[in-house]
Amino acid sequence: MLTEKETTVSHRSPANTSDRVDHRPKKIKRGKVAPQQRCLWRVRHRAFLPKLGIAPQQMGTLVTVAFTSLMKFLNFLKPKPAQPTILCYGQQSSRVSQEQIQSLMEWLFASLMAAEYFGKSHIIWYDDNNPDPAREQTVKKIVRSGEPVFLYRCGGKVQPPPKGYYWRMMQEHPSMRIYQLEIKDGE
Template sequence: MKKYINLATALIASLKPKSKIPIIDSYGESMLTQDEQQALMEWLFGSLMGAGYIGKAHLIWDDGKDREREIFTALMRNEPIFLYRQGARPTPTVEGYVWRLIGEHPSLRVYQLVVEGEED
């Protein structure tokens, strides 16, 4: 039942107009200092803009909680989803998708959600 509610919420969100300005929504509790969070956000904004993406992106502070609703919403809107791993390994994601490590970030804790099989 929960999966259907998440899917319905994501479907409704997909009908909203897309953002024309760069914005990153974040979910969860970060264990980083304010300066570390700001540096990560600046790096992420720079990476998105460097790739030519202007719009909304999503960052999950991996606190082990279920973020299926946020993931489905972003997927339905075709918006990039990132995860900052705070534990030993990232929390599993929705079926058919995997977290791909972004090796360009010096912490080696930043991942992007990609379709399973396209993680190269």
């Protein structure tokens, strides 16, 4: 006679799986599906695709498009910040007074809000007497993000822009030293 423990074990054993039905096609040698079952599997899965107007070859494309659309929708639902965020690079090493920095940052915030831009933007404080190659690499990384990039010219020259871009002087600012990075036409 079996004890309760042995009964439980034998009840859970893999040999007692006759009540389970496996709907997947059975595999034969080298991982191929048996011909008679291959047809049933194809017929069953092809039945719903024409009703949706989708060819089986288009399923991968459909999944990709659906995923990107879902991600765009989820990004749309993210709460937007109430004001723009401006990240600064090289401000401490610049020769600009705190009053000028304060005035410029207020003007830049107001300009971004007037343009109804509430995302992240970047400003580079560039001194041509003390160039930093790391800032050029930083600009290249920022460009890939698609966020606005501004440059404040502390010396006589601007930082060389990344390939395919140029620095447009923002004539709206009275100092005539602030630039915005823009894509060259035709590129």
